[in-house]
Amino acid sequence: MSLLYVACGIVAGFLGALLGLGGGIIITPMLTLAFGLDIKYAIGASVISVIATSSGASIAYLKDDLLNLRVAMFLEIATTIGAIVGALLTGIFAPQILYVFFGALLLFSAYNMAKKILFIKKDHLYQGPVSKTVARLNLNGRYYDKQEQREISYELTHLTGGFSMMFGAGIASGLLGIGSGAFKVLAMDTIMKMPLKPSSATSNLMMGVTAAASATIYLFNGSIQPLIAGPIAIGVLVGASVGTRVMPRLKARTLRMLFVPVLLYLGVQMVVKGMGWLN
Template sequence: MIGLFLASGIAAGILGAILGLGGGIIVTPFLTLALGIDIKYAIGASVISVIATSSGASIAYLKDDLLNLRVAMFLEIATTLGAIVGALLTGIFAPDVLYIFFGSLLLFSAYNMVKKLIGRSKEVRYQGPVSPLVTRLQLNGSYYDKQEKKTISYQLTNLTGGFSMMFGAGIASGLLGIGSGAFKVLAMDTIMKMPLKPSSATSNLMMGVTAAASATIYFFNGSIQPTIAAPLAIGVLIGSTIGTRIMQKLKTKTIRFIFVPILLYLGIQMVIKGFGGI
């Protein structure tokens, strides 16, 4: 079982680092659906794996100047508050409700990725009016795209919408034990118009902070089992280091394409399991 936890952690870490969705979006369904582990302990282990994903990926992305540290710190205010609220709500919902909610989150993420794939063949950066608040907080940035071999500058917009979405992402993280990277990437990429690669990198950093805010609550309520969480965390840390290198070599469209079938399959399975217990 330890070897299985380690291997699944590596796979989750690679995918989490590439897509900015966190290892939890793979770990929780795998532990519950494939191994039959109680969702309470699966969520506890998932929280630890999210922190491991963030630690491994953020170091590499920060070194390569891909993540936007100012944006992360600004939006983390909303996600941290949301994570604490979400963790406090876990005792209110029955496991079946968590399955349905988590499955719906996966399907929602898949839907948004499909829209991106169908809607445009390449990234369209925001070129509208410059927000005074964005300028004051110095949130605009640039990064070197290793796949396109050029430096790409970008500017952001709609901070209010992005901040609101991040609060919802924090609640989802605390409630389900995931990094809620799907919402984080959606907020930055779709609402605030940050390109997908820095959105993914910045999401990886934020996930760790959000998960850490709720990890203490999970620890004291007995949801974190070291025999499950420890090998998963080691695997995720290894996988996330590998994933950061892979992501920078991929096309943006390829990154979106990779995860759609995985999200659809896991989302449908979780929803079916949830409704089956009602």
């Protein structure tokens, strides 16, 4: 079983680092559906996997100058508070509700990614009015795109909307034991108009901080089992290190196309099980 957990972690770490969605979005459905674990222990293991994904990916993205550290630290104010609130709410909800809620999150993520694939052929940088708050906080940035082989500068907007979305992402993270990277990437890529690659890289850093804020609560309520979380964390670190080498060399459109079918399949399975349609 330990070897299977390691393999599960490698897959989750690779996909998590690649798209900034966190290993937890794969770990929780996989442990509950494939291994038949209680969702309480699956969530505990996924919290640790999110921290491992973040640790493995953030170092590489920081070296490549892909992640925006100032944006991450500013938005973590909202996600950390939300994560603590979400973790405190876990005892209130029945497991079936968690299944449905988690599945709905996956399907929502798939919908947003599919919409960009179908209707947006090429990502465009924001070229609207300069936000005084963004400029004052020095949140705009630049990165070198290895796929396009050029440096890209970008400006951010709608800081309030992104901050509000991050608070909701924090609640989802604490409630479901995931990095809620789907909401984080959505907030930065769609609302704040940050390009997908730095959004993904910045999301990876933020997920670890958010998960760490709620990990203590899961540790004390017995949800984290070392024999499950340990092997998964090892696999996640390996997978994340590979994912960080692949992601900068892919097109943003390719990144979205890779993950939509995975999100759809897992989302449907979780909703079906939560609704009691499967034994």
